[in-house]
Amino acid sequence: MLQLDDKIRDRFSLIKNAHVAYLDNGATTQKPDCVLKAVEKYYNEENANPMRGIYELSVAATDAYENARAAAAEFINAGDASEIVFTRNASESVNLIAYSYGMSQVNEGDEIIVSTAEHHSNLLPWKHVAEVKKAKVVFYDPEPDGEFDIDKLSTLLSDKTKIVAITQVSNVIGRINDIKAISKLVHEKGAVLVVDGAQAIAHIRVNVKDLGADFYVFSGHKMYAPMGIGVMYGRKEFLEKMPPFLFGGEMIESVTKERTTYAEVPHKFEAGTVNVGGAVGLHAAMDFIKQYGFEQIVARENMLTSVALDGMREMPYVDIIGGDMVCNHHGIVAFRVEGVHPHDVAQIFADAGVCVRAGHHCAEPLHRYLAQFAGTRINSSTRMSIAMYNTVSEVERFLDVLSSIRGLMGLS
């Protein structure tokens, strides 16, 4: 186990050389040198089209890919490596579930419950399934403080419910949802639970079995891995019954003019040449995280969050979304500055070399929903999001700029 302190920054070339404070980790994290080296090594030493060739290089490529799958299974405590399907990102993972499981299992009159806090990636695919299948999307609203009331879910669930889709950590509120309790209720009704882990996977230890998630999705690029590799975990009993989503090479057992027999899971869902380099990078990123361990990661990120929240609490014109307690934020703090539009807020941060994000963060329904409690017509916010390599001085720099914004905008 490596000790997690500011020295971790030396392991990221971009961070080491950057003059900016990078606090947009919810959008994507930076990549450590060891991840980039692993990808380079793969291409320099083992590259071939996996699964196809009999020669040694192709076997090496296949091994590299399948080792990454096994590592991903272990990382989230899946029962079996075959429950891990590689995709491009969390969005593609949800689309796979929606097109394959959703389109084959949802019928006219059925209901799909989606939380109002969802990123559009875990909302639009379900809206599409509902439209095509003449089913209904039912929204599960959080309380004004961002907490989900489990009893409320009980009243929404019915025999018509086929799927419940919810995020583990919201990319705006930052709060962790009680997936375990939700899963119990969902399964009592015989429905299936799809969990979006995009904002959880780099910040807390995930155990899909313990959570009771039937499906769990995430992107590599938000957890120190390259862009273009993601994971769709699905319980094997579901995956085996699901029809393929994409068709093509490498996903069949045999094809004749009349008949196609599909390959076993997970290959059935991985048509075409796969992203071995990305999978290798993801593998290295998981190893990188494990070198520090989630105990240290959580402690450091909470410490940084608490510095941020302590400072923000001192500024009465700053309205923090989702409460001002550290335990309610998992690296994510979205906020509004009274009288200043979020785009102007982010611009001033950018000019001062602090990278934060403004907008609705692909969660428009949530912003509209929260705006009514905040008494504002502004359907957006500014978000700072922390990773384990951020430092106290970066957070202090963020606070400095934040405290100057109203003055710069001509407000007192």
Next chain:
Amino acid sequence: MSNSLYNEIINEHNLRPYHKRALENANYTLEGVNPSCGDEITLELFIEDGIIKDAAYEGEGCAISQASADIMADMVIGKTLDEAIHLSDLFLKMIKEGVSEEELEELEEAGILESVSHMPARVKCAVLGWRTMKELIEPLKDNN
């Protein structure tokens, strides 16, 4: 901390706009939105004999979009449709490719938004009011 964009003039137009109100005798109205960040304005004009007699807008958005719309409204009052369209074209040119000294002078107060041309993320905010104005009056030109 230096900040070229949020100068006093922009802040003044954003905080205390002259033309952000409903226009009771408006005879032309158009809503403009900037879908990428949700800025929106509703532009109202009172046009008589081919001249913009009064202009006002209402809306919600960042300081750049609101101040730019306020400056635009201020500048087009009293102008003919052709003159207003010419100003809009000049403004868009300033943001997209740059203008000459004389052209910049012609843009009067709107010229302070010149630095937005180096900020791709803010271009849409700055041009929202001007684009909406042009869209609203261009079809009227032939009738008047």
